[in-house]
Amino acid sequence: MEAPGGLKMGILIPSNDAGRLIGKQGAGLRQVREMSQCNIKLGQDPDSQGNRRCDISGPTVEHIASAVHAVATRIFESGGEAQCKMFVAFPNEYVGAVIGKGAENLRRIREMTGANLQLMKDVMSDQGDRVGQLVGVQNQLGAAVRIALSVVGQASGNMPAAMPRANAFYGGGMGQQAMQPMQQMPMQPIQGMHQPMSMSPMGQPLPLTGVKRGSGDVNEMQVHMVIAPKYIGAILGKEGAQIKQITADTGCANVSVTRKEPGNLGDRRVVVLGGFEECANAQRSVYQLYFSAAQTAGEEVKDITIILMVPQHAAGAVIGKEGANLKQLREQLNLRVNLSREVVEGFRPCNLVGPLESILMAEKQIQDQVLQLPPPTSEDRSNGTKRFGEDEAMPGAFAEVERPMKRPRMMAGPAPGEGTTKLLVPSTSAGAIIGKSGSVLKQIRESCGASLEVLPQADTPHLQSDRLVTLRGPPNCREAALARVLQAAFDKDQMNTNLKLLVPGPTAGAVIGKQGSTLKAIRDQTGLSVQVEREEIHGDRLVSAQGALASVLGAASMILQAVENSSAGKQAAAAPMGMMGAPPPPGPPLQGDVWMPQA
The missing domain is CATH 3.30.310.210 (TATA-Binding Protein)
Known part of the structure; x- marks a missing residue:
């Protein structure tokens, strides 16, 4: 009904x-x-x-x-x-x-x-x-x-009513609004709505803790999802199994839950670090667990509070002239948006309250504004930055603040010719590609400069025995990342490496070449027979080859070069070199006899 x-x-x-x-x-x-x-x-x-x-x-x-x-x-x-x-x-x-x-x-x-x-x-x-x-x-x-x-x-009259602005400090309230129930069972709104901000025993607002210092990667985002304490267990899972699975499935650099803080009986937060796509997928996964737990308890979830960490040097661009950018987010997305003046670990917390999908749109707009700015100077990073524990006047409760993770810097920004490569790998090898708590994905991302995602099996039910891996970034970075993914997937049997690439349907002709010339060139130079399937899979054509890892990587490079040239409107050309003729970003050498593009 x-x-x-x-x-x-x-x-x-x-x-x-x-x-x-x-x-x-x-x-x-x-x-x-x-x-x-x-x-x-x-x-x-x-x-x-x-x-x-x-x-x-x-x-x-x-x-x-x-x-x-x-x-x-x-x-x-x-x-x-x-x-x-x-x-x-x-x-x-x-x-x-x-x-x-x-x-x-x-x-x-x-x-x-x-x-x-x-x-x-x-x-x-x-x-x-x-x-x-x-x-x-x-x-x-x-x-x-x-x-x-x-x-x-x-x-x-079916839009959420306007609400008071969120506080500059994290206030511990969910900001929920009751809505008409969709179930036969009676539903109650989430408890703890519209509470005042959490207060210390001395009556002072509790500042935001658990913020991780930036790694230096301008593409990295940090968001804190505010969750009612009674639902944290459902998100963590037994011995943290759920949160570990989310980290592995999404390829985020880190997904964790803040600890209970002395004097703060309010909500807990799920902290997510990674690129925008990784963070968005992680937030959806956390929200689904949260929603299911609340529904089981007979409570409704509508709005959620998410705190996006805005780099201090980008605050002006995010605010806009006379607050125009924040005003636009509020009006167009019907969100409550507030950018705090407080600086925490080099960030200014931005409170976003509303439906999850609207918040994700706001996050994308803010991240795009940040990426348009030049990288911050050392003076930008240090000016006005205050880290918890450095002020002797602060109470000892801040000793529990988590220290920043040390990670190598990645590329300073998006390079020309960015695109996406889709690769199918056996479902049985997905764990080896992801690694414990996403460690292998993280290593590939940091060493190659490409963004990786291994999609959950449930998202691709039409791929019965394979998992879909998406690689995003400049061509040479994607090619380097593809080599590492295949090495991880077929580490135990590199002589029988199975290449399955999904290429856009309109570019399949470039892979084949006039009268099969490109496929013949690949066969002549690598010794492999490459097959291009006639049937499309959601607009893509499957290109496959099997053989020794070194030969497969040579074939993959030539296939991707043909696709890249076709997408750019150039004549397809097959040659045994990297797509851009440049080596991938420096990283740990591949083990074994592995073909890599040469400069």
Whole structure:
């Protein structure tokens, strides 16, 4: 049943993709319902276009957007910049608000998410509502729907009400708002809402502890997720198993939970460090555990508090002229945003309160602003920075502050020609690639300068015996990282290394070459036979080869070079050298007889 006064929309899913949404024994649909608290109904029979309609209804815009994000996660491959196409259906009475005056709302969607929504004139679904085409990267489709329906939600009174600004200090309150229950069982809002900030026995505000000093990597983010104490156990798991699994699955540099602090009976925090994609995936995993535990306890979760650590030198850019940038985040994403004046370990804490997906959009915007700035000088890093424990007047309670992790510096910023490479590895070798608590992923990331992610098996149910590894960064960094991933995956049998690359469908011709010339050149130079599958997998073609690790890496370099040249609009060329003709960033030498690109 649709919630009284709620919102609704539909997604038209090709029949051959419906199985990924449903999942094994309906597990996928259950997951979408649990994550979004929406009513999700997938039609049994295809419509006249061969699509099965997924009807979504819920009490607020945030619920609908969360459901769309969850559906997109099920039916599209996550990660990367691949463009995903989703057909959506809006009730006719929504259409004017979705488009906006002079198509203003559609323009906002493009500017804020990079996604493109087009409502096709006179194209109706079998139910008579308006059909639109939404195209964008997978993790922005839910955000695009949130903006599309924002005006509809305001008109119907289904947007969250404005709340007081968050305090500059971490206050220990969840900032939850009650909403209409979606379950038959009675639900209670999370306890501890709208509490005053935590106070010390002397009546002074407790400052933020557990902040880790920056590693020097400008791409690294640090976020603190505020969690009610009674749910920390569900997130940690037995002997910390859950939090360790999140670290391993997402490839974050660190995921940890703050300790109980003397005099502070308020909430605990989950601290996440890594690149934006890694941090976003970790936050979603933590939120899902938190949501499930709260639902089991008969409580509702709507808004969450996340503290993003903004480098001190970037605070002005994040604030904007006369606070314009912060104001834009508040108005466009309907978040409570407050940037503290306090400097902690070289950061200024930025409190973000609202729905998780909106917060992730804000994090991305802030991170983009930080990356546009030149690296800070030593004077920028030290000016006005105060670390806990360095002020003799501070109480001894701050002795429990965790010391910073020591990590080597990575590349100073994004290099020209950045892109994504998709690699399939046997599921049985995923543990060797990830390493204990993500140690191998971390080593590869730091030594090669590429971002890595090993997707959970549940995210790629169509890959029965393989796990998907995504590599992001400049071409030579991705190539170096691919070599280390394959070495880890086939360390016990390097003579039978199995290469499986997913290349964008339009570039497969470049890999084959005119009359098979590129494949012949690869065979002549490496001794391997390379196969290019005809069938596409979500828009990609599988390119495979098998043989000794050294030969496989030579073939991989030539394949990736052909893809890179094709993507750049150049004539594909096969040559036994790195794609950019430059060596990868320095790192520990590979063991054994391994082919690497030469300068």
